[in-house]
Amino acid sequence: MPGLHRAQILPEPELPDPTQLLAEGRRLARTVTVGPCPFLSAYGVRSESEYKRRRMAEGAIMLHAQFGYRSPAKSLRAYAEIYERVAAAGYRVDRYGICLDWSMGYPAAQRADMPRGTGLILEEPRDFAALTQSAPVAPHFGDFVIGTPAAVENTAAALAAGSTSIGNLGQYFTFRMPRWSDDVGTTAETIKALALCAAQPVEIMVHSNLDDGFAALFCDLACGLGAVLIERYIVEELIGGHVSHCYGHTFSEPLTRLAFQRALAQVTETPGSMVYGNTTIFCGSEVENYANLASYLLVDIIAQRTRPTGHGLNPVPVTEAMRIPEIDEIVDAHLFANRLIQRAGGLEALFDLEAAEVIADRLVEAGQRFKERVLSGLAKGGIDIANPFELLLAIRRIGAKRLEELFGPGEPREDVLRKRLPVVRATTVAALEDQGEGVVALLDPSDQAVIRRAGFTACVTCTDVHEYGKILVETALGRLDVEVIDAGVSADPDAVAERAKVAGADFIAVSTYNGVALDYLQALRQEIARVGLNVPIFIGGKLNQIPEDSPSSLPVDVSGQLQALGAVVCHRVEDMLEELLEMAKERNQ
Numbered sequence: 001m002p003g004l005h006r007a008q009i010l011p012e013p014e015l016p017d018p019t020q021l022l023a024e025g026r027r028l029a030r031t032v033t034v035g036p037c038p039f040l041s042a043y044g045v046r047s048e049s050e051y052k053r054r055r056m057a058e059g060a061i062m063l064h065a066q067f068g069y070r071s072p073a074k075s076l077r078a079y080a081e082i083y084e085r086v087a088a089a090g091y092r093v094d095r096y097g098i099c100l101d102w103s104m105g106y107p108a109a110q111r112a113d114m115p116r117g118t119g120l121i122l123e124e125p126r127d128f129a130a131l132t133q134s135a136p137v138a139p140h141f142g143d144f145v146i147g148t149p150a151a152v153e154n155t156a157a158a159l160a161a162g163s164t165s166i167g168n169l170g171q172y173f174t175f176r177m178p179r180w181s182d183d184v185g186t187t188a189e190t191i192k193a194l195a196l197c198a199a200q201p202v203e204i205m206v207h208s209n210l211d212d213g214f215a216a217l218f219c220d221l222a223c224g225l226g227a228v229l230i231e232r233y234i235v236e237e238l239i240g241g242h243v244s245h246c247y248g249h250t251f252s253e254p255l256t257r258l259a260f261q262r263a264l265a266q267v268t269e270t271p272g273s274m275v276y277g278n279t280t281i282f283c284g285s286e287v288e289n290y291a292n293l294a295s296y297l298l299v300d301i302i303a304q305r306t307r308p309t310g311h312g313l314n315p316v317p318v319t320e321a322m323r324i325p326e327i328d329e330i331v332d333a334h335l336f337a338n339r340l341i342q343r344a345g346g347l348e349a350l351f352d353l354e355a356a357e358v359i360a361d362r363l364v365e366a367g368q369r370f371k372e373r374v375l376s377g378l379a380k381g382g383i384d385i386a387n388p389f390e391l392l393l394a395i396r397r398i399g400a401k402r403l404e405e406l407f408g409p410g411e412p413r414e415d416v417l418r419k420r421l422p423v424v425r426a427t428t429v430a431a432l433e434d435q436g437e438g439v440v441a442l443l444d445p446s447d448q449a450v451i452r453r454a455g456f457t458a459c460v461t462c463t464d465v466h467e468y469g470k471i472l473v474e475t476a477l478g479r480l481d482v483e484v485i486d487a488g489v490s491a492d493p494d495a496v497a498e499r500a501k502v503a504g505a506d507f508i509a510v511s512t513y514n515g516v517a518l519d520y521l522q523a524l525r526q527e528i529a530r531v532g533l534n535v536p537i538f539i540g541g542k543l544n545q546i547p548e549d550s551p552s553s554l555p556v557d558v559s560g561q562l563q564a565l566g567a568v569v570c571h572r573v574e575d576m577l578e579e580l581l582e583m584a585k586e587r588n589q
């Protein structure tokens, strides 16, 4: 097996000393502690994990609501109103996941000049506290806190606001802040923040959303469970904290969704933060999305009833694939979920739950092998696996695809993705590949041949962590013998332009989701002009942005403006293929 070499992964002659970073985080814990909030006082608990354990013992199913509007006033209203309206109907919201904007990952002092997305921006620590004072619901600061350049300041603000569930370690591995290349600094801040949590006198759940991290990109679900074990090793064994895992976005297959929960129950005692809604199955029809919602919630209800793991259930509003859900829509989803919990009583007797246990055992066994192979492979390559700094940075730099290729527990097989037969097949990446092939198959074979003959080179990229659109585009182009130059994920416009220039690309394909479409395209056009390139740009994904002067603070569609700037706007991959066919006909003449 080809190995890894330190010089390629960590070429720096010197890296920060983890002992000092850990000491700094622990020192900070003398002054930064968990502040009061209505949730902790109303239930008489010191932390959310204490509350979760109590509710698990009572056999209660907990519920999670997710929101974070650009307008702080609207977010404050949501914090109070969702709780009140759900309570008025006789139900309870246990926790709120606060959807901070991704620009919150920049240190506050540098944030003003950086790009921003569509979520909530809290300027001061007191803004964190104002939010959590609005209702007795557990505040979960699950994104853009731990794992970012602003990890320490955001963790301190979250703790002081009474939050005892803070993330997102998953994001550390995959997310790169635009215009921020200092991964050494980001890792140092992450270690300090982890130590600050670990040194608290109460249990802080370091939240990791596996789908935000590598799990969404593995082809073998066993690697996802292996990631849990590796994160436990780093946070619990090396740093002395507690890590709490969230899964769900991409877990569309009922049996493996249930099996993964069972596997988590086998390998961890820390309650789970939440099980996320299966957002990837949501479509453009609200009515049909009620069926989607019920399909995954039922699995999660049965999972918690028969083996409580503390995960809050997340009823995703039926409008989520179309827009950022409104307060009313979040309340509706909760009323639906609570009624479903009542109606699902006794349903478990109809299922063969043992089938999930069998898969869970396979996940645990193969996940452990993945963890051991990763750690021993890194050690052989010269990485100090007792040093959390080196381990975190090395894993982040190697990335999901290579880790799986090198250390996946499946049998080697040349003809499959990642060159290994998955122990338990993860469905998302495989489904995208099938979808890509399907799109190409819709083209007339003679048109396919025309595109193949043109011998195009494409530079493909995405502007943020959302990588599925990019994978889909790459698959379709690959099937048409277009040479794909991978300009990476969360790629800055200048790097994309350089890459396209060096590769002699005939066109650039951009997938974008984080509400930056217009700014990104403008910057990319400037950069390709700077390097002296004049090629078409195809752009697809979520083509929206919050206008500078918007009173509503909601993103609006910018397709028309993108088109006016000369981009080929693609609502489907087919739109790009039609245009490529015309380009190919011209070239082949």
Ligand code: B12
Pocket (backbone or CB within 6 Å): 099, 100, 101, 102, 117, 118, 119, 143, 171, 175, 211, 212, 213, 216, 217, 249, 279, 280, 282, 319, 320, 321, 322, 323, 324, 325, 464, 465, 466, 467, 468, 469, 470, 472, 473, 509, 510, 511, 512, 513, 514, 515, 516, 538, 539, 540, 541, 542, 544, 555, 570, 571, 572, 573, 574, 575, 576
């Ligand atoms: C999957 C998903 C994720 C996954 C991504 C996993 C991964 N590694 O890729 C995870 C869980 C990580 C994630 C995280 C977040 N997400 Co998200 N996510 C989604 C979701 C559910 C699906 C998007 C997707 O990948 N679809 C699959 C693609 C293949 O299908 P499609 O989108 O329909 O695309 C079609 C075309 O557009 C075309 N296409 C796409 N790109 C391109 C490019 C070209 C060149 C061409 C030709 C065609 C093309 O191909 C498809 C088929 O025709 C959407 C909601 C939704 N249902 O759309 C939210 C959504 C995109 N996310 C959103 C947000 C806000 C986030 C977060 C910022 C939330 C947070 N605060 O943490 C984080 C981002 C974190 C970060 N680090 O940036 C918002 C964006 C809001 C906006 N812009 O208005 C959305 C819309 C949800 C919502 N309604 O609020 N997310």
